Amino acid sequence: MNDDQHILPTIEVTRRTVIETGTTALLLGALPHVSVAADAAQGGPCPISAELRVNGHPHKLVLDPRTTLLDALREHLGFTGTKKGCDHGQCGACTVLVEGRRINSCLTLAVMHDGQSVTTIEGLASGEDLHPMQAAFIEYDGFQCGYCTSGQICSAVGMLTESRGGAPSYVTADLTRPAVELSDDEIRERMSGNICRCAAYPNIVAAIKEAAGKMT
Template sequence: MPHHHPDGPDRPTRRRFLQSAALTASAAEQPAAPVPAQAPPSVPARPVRLHINGKEYALSLEPRVTLLDALREVVGLTGAKKGCDHGQCGVCTVLSDGRRINACLTLAVMQEGRHITTIEGLADGETLHPMQAAFVARDALQCGFCTPGQICSAVGMLAEAGAGAASTVQPPPAALPQSLSDAEIRERMSGNICRCGAYQNIVAAVRDATGAMRRS
């Protein structure tokens, strides 16, 4: 009767097991074949009338075009910047019927019948809006990328405070006070990020503009 050696070819060894496991793992790590990207289905454009900075614009837009892209790419108003494009940085803030909104999070077709104000529409001819003037006087910017959104947000914020909107810092005022506390300004402006860190001067500018707008 033939005798089989315990380490013969018919007996699995630790080395063979490890080699087999390594080959299996290597095969599993091979990247899957890329799936060809498919273009999204086309959506027909539709007529859209937008009221921006006191002017009527008759546009032809796909329903999925954001207000930000319509402003920048179609109308040519590039003051509102595209930052995160997810509503987290506030760079694209504009005013819709006086209320601040993130232009990257709303569709252009949703703004029909509303009055949109961008940074380009705040000034009265050559006369700066008090908030713009305060930002200049306080040097409340560095690179300037977030500044249009900061200014539009501050204008909307003061309107909200004046209308009695509450915050986590203090109860709603009966009317816009002579000045908001620094903590109040920071809390109400917390949705606008300045990556340069010019917050101290931004707060000072908003505080100055509060008094100027109150007097006017």
């Protein structure tokens, strides 16, 4: 309490004075910037250089080593198509492809991927031609708000590669086959790391089946 009294502005700005003066400059400007810090630039972690090859193009970055791959893409390189939904690997909205494999970009630091290639949602189409997965998502209405969509699409592309390479899932009955047949159950199981709160799930499954057929 004493602490508060010490810090409170010397001019007591009341709601009444604000109304009377009719300005906000007084309100916002009269208060002391007690906690405005000096521009201290000492003591932080040393920046680290890294080169990311994003959608085929090299990008040299000097990064705070705490920067996630997700924030490097969004905040440093402007690839805002990749979304931050939870920053904890719980929702899948940030899914991108690193060296062709899907990954939650929020759970990995950018500098760990020095020299690697990253494919984001911006890199899937060829010019004006949408990737078959993107086209199928539009046709089957595999999204509503669009915020999980980049992650769903990148995840689906990565998932097709995994299943065609024979990687089994929890619901795979026959582990000896070289490639897994993508039943509805296989798709649902393998896509369960990508939450869609608008719940386009049946449409996403339909879109993935359609795209998988076109990508053979």
